[in-house]
Amino acid sequence: MTTTAPAREEALSILRRLGVGEGAFADDGMPARSPITGEMIAHVRATSPDAAKAVIAQAHTAFLQWRNVPAPRRGELVRLLGEELRAAKDDLGRLVTLEVGKVVSEGLGEVQEMIDICDFAVGLSRQLYGFTIATERRDHRMMETWHPLGVCGVISAFNFPVAVWSWNTALALVCGDPVVWKPSEKTPLTALGVAAILDRALARFGDDAPQGLHGLLIGARDIGEILIDDPRVALVSATGSTRMGREVAPKLAARFARAILELGGNNAAIVAPSADLDLALRAIAFSAIGTAGQRCTTLRRLIVHESVYDNLVPRLVKAYGGVAIGDPRAAGTLVGPLIDADAFDGMERALAEATAAGGTVHGGGRVEGLGGPDAFYARPALVEMPTQTGPMPHETFAPILYVTRYRDFEEAIALHNGVGAGLSSSIFTLDIREAERFVGAAGSDCGIANVNIGPSGAEIGGAFGGEKETGGGRESGSEAWKGYMRRATNTVNYGTTLPLAQGVKFDIDG
Numbered sequence: 001m002t003t004t005a006p007a008r009e010e011a012l013s014i015l016r017r018l019g020v021g022e023g024a025f026a027d028d029g030m031p032a033r034s035p036i037t038g039e040m041i042a043h044v045r046a047t048s049p050d051a052a053k054a055v056i057a058q059a060h061t062a063f064l065q066w067r068n069v070p071a072p073r074r075g076e077l078v079r080l081l082g083e084e085l086r087a088a089k090d091d092l093g094r095l096v097t098l099e100v101g102k103v104v105s106e107g108l109g110e111v112q113e114m115i116d117i118c119d120f121a122v123g124l125s126r127q128l129y130g131f132t133i134a135t136e137r138r139d140h141r142m143m144e145t146w147h148p149l150g151v152c153g154v155i156s157a158f159n160f161p162v163a164v165w166s167w168n169t170a171l172a173l174v175c176g177d178p179v180v181w182k183p184s185e186k187t188p189l190t191a192l193g194v195a196a197i198l199d200r201a202l203a204r205f206g207d208d209a210p211q212g213l214h215g216l217l218i219g220a221r222d223i224g225e226i227l228i229d230d231p232r233v234a235l236v237s238a239t240g241s242t243r244m245g246r247e248v249a250p251k252l253a254a255r256f257a258r259a260i261l262e263l264g265g266n267n268a269a270i271v272a273p274s275a276d277l278d279l280a281l282r283a284i285a286f287s288a289i290g291t292a293g294q295r296c297t298t299l300r301r302l303i304v305h306e307s308v309y310d311n312l313v314p315r316l317v318k319a320y321g322g323v324a325i326g327d328p329r330a331a332g333t334l335v336g337p338l339i340d341a342d343a344f345d346g347m348e349r350a351l352a353e354a355t356a357a358g359g360t361v362h363g364g365g366r367v368e369g370l371g372g373p374d375a376f377y378a379r380p381a382l383v384e385m386p387t388q389t390g391p392m393p394h395e396t397f398a399p400i401l402y403v404t405r406y407r408d409f410e411e412a413i414a415l416h417n418g419v420g421a422g423l424s425s426s427i428f429t430l431d432i433r434e435a436e437r438f439v440g441a442a443g444s445d446c447g448i449a450n451v452n453i454g455p456s457g458a459e460i461g462g463a464f465g466g467e468k469e470t471g472g473g474r475e476s477g478s479e480a481w482k483g484y485m486r487r488a489t490n491t492v493n494y495g496t497t498l499p500l501a502q503g504v505k506f507d508i509d510g
């Protein structure tokens with residue numbers, strides 16, 4: 001256990017270095033706290049509803065100009081953003097640690113992910129390919145073209161306060177879309193830092209970038225609702241809880257806006273009889289305990305074959321007991337604080353429900369004496385469950401790992417898929433048939449399915465997102481860019497006759 005030093009001065013000096021001006025703060029603004037100490041860092045000036053509408057209007061005007069800038073030139077802006085992020089990596093990573101409580105390597109890792117998606121998007125800016133398609137009509141050509149879509153609204157969650165913005169923004173910008181961002185009300189400081197970094201890239205880029213190409217809305221969900229409801233916002237990429245998704249999805253559908261929904265997960269791993277248990281142990285510990293259980297891809301359910309249960313689970317319980325909890329800035333700390341009191345209360349409630357449902361709880365509870373009365377450090381909990389019951393089918397955004405046994409593979413898959421969320425998943429096995437069945441059509445029903453690695457820690461090259469109550473959205477790599485553009489199918493007749501498709505005849509005199 002480590003003691004915690006104040007966070008405020010360090011956060012403020014990083015903000016100054018990043019170029020965030022005094023105008024960003026106001027005495028009556030939104031409070032920004034550090035979960036490391038619970039102390040208030042600053043009050044951030046909130047965006048009024050009228051100002052939010054003006055930002056959206058300006059972004060729409062910017063769209064009319066930005067869509068005509070050639071895509072590789074748009075890519076140059078993202079290349080500059082990547083350079084600025086490289087230069088600011090230490091400061092921004094540290095600010096993520098101070099505002100969210102991630103350990104230092106994870107704060108830096110989040111910024112590295114931003115740099116990676118910029119590199120990816122720069123290459124993409126020369127690869128927004130459409131197909132040329134065989135046509136049944138003589139002297140015709142059929143092709144598809146990809147065009148900018150419009151203003152892209154980004155609503156992000158507290159736990160990846162900057163990476164999620166970059167997944168969306170790097171792609172949106174090369175695709176020709178301005179971005180209006182509503183970060184979590186729990187993480188306004190990192191948002192201000194990112195906006196200042198982007199401003200530097202914009203200043204270097206020059207006149208091709210219109211005013212209003214990027215807008216920042218500081219506020220709570222009411223400000224997010226303005227983005228959801230505004231018809232000038234063509235796409236909303238919303239990351240957060242499934243509860244949030246249930247509220248925003250019908251509104252977007254009602255106005256036929258495009259939605260990328262990245263919602264809650266309840267990720268599981270199966271440990272099969274042939275698993276390499278040493279490897280599995282390390283992967284499970286990182287996926288379940290890392291980031292204090294506050295990743296959307298955190299491992300929350302472990303389904304262990306009865307033949308290896310008594311070997312693996314006591315080792316896990318031991319590992320849980322020895323994990324270093326404390327100030328995330330201190331070397332050696334593996335688990336930092338929960339984001340706030342609500343998160344801690346949610347964890348306590350879930351553990352009480354698990355006990356009532358017949359579970360045996362190892363760990364859990366508050367670590368006293370760390371960080372002050374408004375800082376919430378919790379011991380990660382491992383809960384042995386008789387079956388998948390009580391709170392186990394639902395996401396609690398805290399470090400709780402439920403463990404249960406299985407006998408045969410089909411039962412394991414049924415348990416695995418028997419929850420509402422469908423984000424990430426994994427199997428530990430050396431049996432190639434099991435591995436292939438797990439990633440096959442009748443295996444894991446998640447958007448991410450891994451073999452012999454845990455469910456958390458994705459790379460930007462693959463499309464990221466999940467099925468079912470996770471919302472079905474895809475961001476980041478692979479072909480996720482197509483979600484940020486509109487597709488047109490074009491048929492060009494370069495002949496002198498007018499053959500109709502499917503042999504239809506329509507001859508008129510004249």
Ligand code: NAD
Nearest residue numbers: 157158183184221224225240241244247262263264265296
């Ligand atoms: P949250 O749902 O409380 O808030 C997320 C964002 O949505 C915030 O910016 C919030 O202001 C906004 N919001 C909430 N209700 C809204 C509404 N009705 N209209 C418009 N905006 C609204 O989530 P959180 O506590 O910040 O984050 C944790 C949750 O996010 C977890 O469930 C986690 O699994 C999920 N998450 C998912 C992914 C993913 O990619 N699937 C990534 C990160 C986090």
